[in-house]
Amino acid sequence: xxxxxxxxxxxxxxxxxxxxxxxxxxxxxxxxxxxxxxxxxxxxxxxxxxxxxxxxxxxxxxxxxxxxxxxxxxxxxxxxxxxxxxxxxxxxxxxxxxxxxxxxxxxxxxxxxxxxxxxxxxxxxxxxxxxxxxxxxxxxxxxxxxxxxxxxxxxxxxxxxxxxxxxxxxxxxxxxxxxxxxxxxxxxxxxxxxxxxxxxxxxxxxxxxxxxxxxxxxxxxxxxxxxxxxxxxxxxxxxxxxxxxxxxxxxxxxxxxxxxxxxxxxxxxxxxxxxxxxxxxxxxxxxxxxxxxxxxxxxxxxxxxxxxxxxxxxxxxxxxxxxxxxxxxxxxxxxxxxxxxxxxxxxxxxxxxxxxxxxxxxxxxxxxxxxxxxxxxxxxxxxxxxxxxxxxxxxxxxxxxxxxxxxxxxxxxxxxxxxxxxxxxxxxxxxxxxxxxxxxxxxxxxxxxxxxxxxxxxxxxxxxxxxxxxxxxxxxxxxxxxxxxxxxxxxxxxxxxxxxxxxxxxxxxxxxxxxxxxxxxxxxxxxxxxxxxxxxxxxxxxxxxxxxxxxxxxxxxxxxxxxxxxxxxxxxxxxxxxxxxxxxxxxxxxxxxxxxxxxxxxxxxxxxxxxxxxxxxxxxxxxxxxxxxxxxxxxxxxxxxxx
RNA sequence: GCUCAUAUAGCUCAGCGGUAGAGCACUUGCUUGGUAAGUAAGAGGUCACCGGUUCAAGUCCGGUUAUGAGCUCCA
Numbered sequence: 001x002x003x004x005x006x007x008x009x010x011x012x013x014x015x016x017x018x019x020x021x022x023x024x025x026x027x028x029x030x031x032x033x034x035x036x037x038x039x040x041x042x043x044x045x046x047x048x049x050x051x052x053x054x055x056x057x058x059x060x061x062x063x064x065x066x067x068x069x070x071x072x073x074x075x076x077x078x079x080x081x082x083x084x085x086x087x088x089x090x091x092x093x094x095x096x097x098x099x100x101x102x103x104x105x106x107x108x109x110x111x112x113x114x115x116x117x118x119x120x121x122x123x124x125x126x127x128x129x130x131x132x133x134x135x136x137x138x139x140x141x142x143x144x145x146x147x148x149x150x151x152x153x154x155x156x157x158x159x160x161x162x163x164x165x166x167x168x169x170x171x172x173x174x175x176x177x178x179x180x181x182x183x184x185x186x187x188x189x190x191x192x193x194x195x196x197x198x199x200x201x202x203x204x205x206x207x208x209x210x211x212x213x214x215x216x217x218x219x220x221x222x223x224x225x226x227x228x229x230x231x232x233x234x235x236x237x238x239x240x241x242x243x244x245x246x247x248x249x250x251x252x253x254x255x256x257x258x259x260x261x262x263x264x265x266x267x268x269x270x271x272x273x274x275x276x277x278x279x280x281x282x283x284x285x286x287x288x289x290x291x292x293x294x295x296x297x298x299x300x301x302x303x304x305x306x307x308x309x310x311x312x313x314x315x316x317x318x319x320x321x322x323x324x325x326x327x328x329x330x331x332x333x334x335x336x337x338x339x340x341x342x343x344x345x346x347x348x349x350x351x352x353x354x355x356x357x358x359x360x361x362x363x364x365x366x367x368x369x370x371x372x373x374x375x376x377x378x379x380x381x382x383x384x385x386x387x388x389x390x391x392x393x394x395x396x397x398x399x400x401x402x403x404x405x406x407x408x409x410x411x412x413x414x415x416x417x418x419x420x421x422x423x424x425x426x427x428x429x430x431x432x433x434x435x436x437x438x439x440x441x442x443x444x445x446x447x448x449x450x451x452x453x454x455x456x457x458x459x460x461x462x463x464x465x466x467x468x469x470x471x472x473x474x475x476x477x478x479x480x481x482x483x484x485x486x487x488x489x490x491x492x493x494x495x496x497x498x499x500x501x502x503x504x505x506x507x508x509x510x511x512x513x514x515x516x517x518x519x520x521x522x523x524x525x526x527x528x529x530x531x532x533x534x535x536x537x538x539x540x541x542x543x544x545x546x547x548x549x550x551x552x553x554x555x556x557x558x559x560x561x562x563x564x565x566x567x568x569x570x571x572x573x574x575x576x577x578x579x580x581x582x583x584x585x586x587x588x589x590x591x592x593x594x595x596x597x598x599x600x601x602x603x604x605x606x607x608x609x610x611x612x613x614x615x616x617x618x619x620x621x622x623x624x625x626x627x628x629x630x631x632x633x634x635x636x637x638x639x640x641x642x643x
Numbered sequence: 644g645c646u647c648a649u650a651u652a653g654c655u656c657a658g659c660g661g662u663a664g665a666g667c668a669c670u671u672g673c674u675u676g677g678u679a680a681g682u683a684a685g686a687g688g689u690c691a692c693c694g695g696u697u698c699a700a701g702u703c704c705g706g707u708u709a710u711g712a713g714c715u716c717c718a
Contacts, residue, residue: 113647203713204646211715215646259709373644467718555675590679604677
């Protein structure tokens with residue numbers, strides 16, 4: 001039979017040859033590092049027989065595919081077996097690979113906690129030491145069921161039962177045949193290929209990811225082909241930990257949380273300073289882009305939420321308020337707004353709108369409250385009280401495309417100014433359950449799509465992921481360490497204007513419902529500031545930094561000069577502070593460096609006499625002595641780059 | 644909301660049945676020092692909250708609240 005290789009060359013091999021035979025035929029080095037094969041695009045075990053002409057490529061251990069197969073074997077054959085050895089009563093569920101690692105879900109009567117990971121790792125090492133080969137048997141559905149019934153593995157039975165295939169269930173065994181796992185394969189040919197690994201954490205996870213199902217114990221691990229790669233990965237995790245905005249927020253004295261108000265931020269002066277700077281930056285951009293800023297109530301009668309549909313669909317996430325009966329002369333139920341949109345429609349509805357008024361772009365730094373489930377909160381990233389850079393555009397269907405284009409260019413300008421040069425766009429189209437005619441959806445979807453195309457941005461389409469009320473665009477930015485954050489959103493809405501009776505008088509003299517577009521660029525200030533802190537590891541760009549310059553005196557006799565420098569900087573709207581403490585300069589440098597102050601100006605006798613300053617920038621160990629006037633000029637310039 | 648873990652001084656953490664500890668930060672004294680921690684002394688705690696076991700509970704047990712890692716959720 002004829003085997004075609006990836007470089008389009010071909011070889012003749014006898015029928016029934018395996019990938020291993022092929023590798024051997026090509027060269028001994030390849031045979032040594034081969035772990036699996038791809039036959040006509042499908043991954044197979046290295047020793048699977050090939051019966052017909054096909055195109056085959058060998059997967060080696062050092063390839064990405066090989067690494068993934070190694071992780072897969074590690075979890076399904078080694079971790080699973082180790083768990084069964086240590087916890088014989090446990091039931092195996094599933095054990096897939098994930099980015100950088102793998103996990104295995106098991107049901108266990110005994111509690112397995114992170115303290116037990118060492119013990120499990122040791123057991124895994126014992127298993128690996130055997131360097132056992134891995135073989136498989138192909139069995140029918142009924143045989144597979146029999147095997148796992150006798151092994152008392154109910155989750156495997158469920159998996160087999162729910163499968164639509166009747167034959168070719170793959171059972172993988174190690175040499176001693178004391179352990180068997182059901183698996184789609186492929187696996188390593190033997191355990192000698194297992195590299196360096198570490199179990200990282202243990203947590204709960206629902207069977208099949210459904211919160212109605214029972215909670216299983218999930219054991220996570222990470223694995224690489226070499227110790228070096230593993231260490232690199234662990235170092236990266238540590239680096240991410242160093243950037244944690246909750247840790248930096250404490251160190252930089254930006255904000256805190258406390259028990260009495262879970263999920264609500266107590267902003268400290270420096271943190272609030274970042275917030276204010278960011279807000280005025282956004283406000284300025286919105287003003288220039290035709291938005292009209294408004295402000296609407298926080299506490300609104302349930303009647304409006306009933307009319308908008310939130311009372312029905314969103315109530316479990318709403319903070320509902322009641323007025324103390326003793327003091328109230330009327331009983332009414334209010335809710336803290338979880339969204340601004342219904343209130344924006346109320347503003348729109350005051351007065352009669354003409355098609356000539358459209359588009360109307362309302363913006364609000366809308367303070368919202370949502371009752372998030374307790375386990376979901378996470379620092380500034382997921383809170384219960386937050387402020388959106390929210391906006392609603394009321395326009396005609398024909399204006400959707402031009403509004404989309406305007407929005408995207410505003411968004412990309414803002415992201416770029418904030419240091420995020422690239423972002424991805426995701427277009428979500430009509431879901432199965434939706435309102436509005438197909439004709440309207442056609443029009444709206446193509447309006448969004450055309451706008452992106454004309455701006456020549458790449459985008460992905462997520463079929464069926466739109467809201468029931470209209471298609472949407474999501475904007476995902478990538479931070480300095482490669483993590484993705486969905487921030488911006490642009491959602492057409494055919495529903496709410498109708499429900500809340502928003503209308504305009506058209507050219508034809510008749511009343512029509514406008515399209516309403518919900519849009520945000522940052523998402524929420526709280527979350528975005530969290531993202532900024534982590535992206536910059538606390539070292540915010542000069543214009544965003546809460547303390548921009550600290551003037552540190554080296555000896556007390558120059559304190560008056562330090563104050564003079566501070567005043568000059570303050571005159572230029574620079575946030576400058578002085579440090580006149582009776583401490584050594586190295587102490588002061590350490591202190592302010594750890595607080596991520598962008599510029600430290602050290603001042604001693606020499607500087608006072610020469611009317612200079614010694615400039616030290618965060619992230620640099622060098623200092624530069626500059627003429628005072630020149631330094632102020634430079635700092636002023638730096639502060640104005642983004643505005 | 645679910646699983647597991649955690650909660651001790653302003654911060655980071657040790658203590659794990661027998662009268663509460665360290666480092667840093669803070670206050671005071673000495674020190675005026677040239678770019679990431681000078682030095683000595685002092686002050687600082689209902690050991691998250693409620694209950695139980697015990698002669699005796701930060702310490703063991705139960706509950707509550709919050710936090711962390713995941714899961715689920717985030718029209």
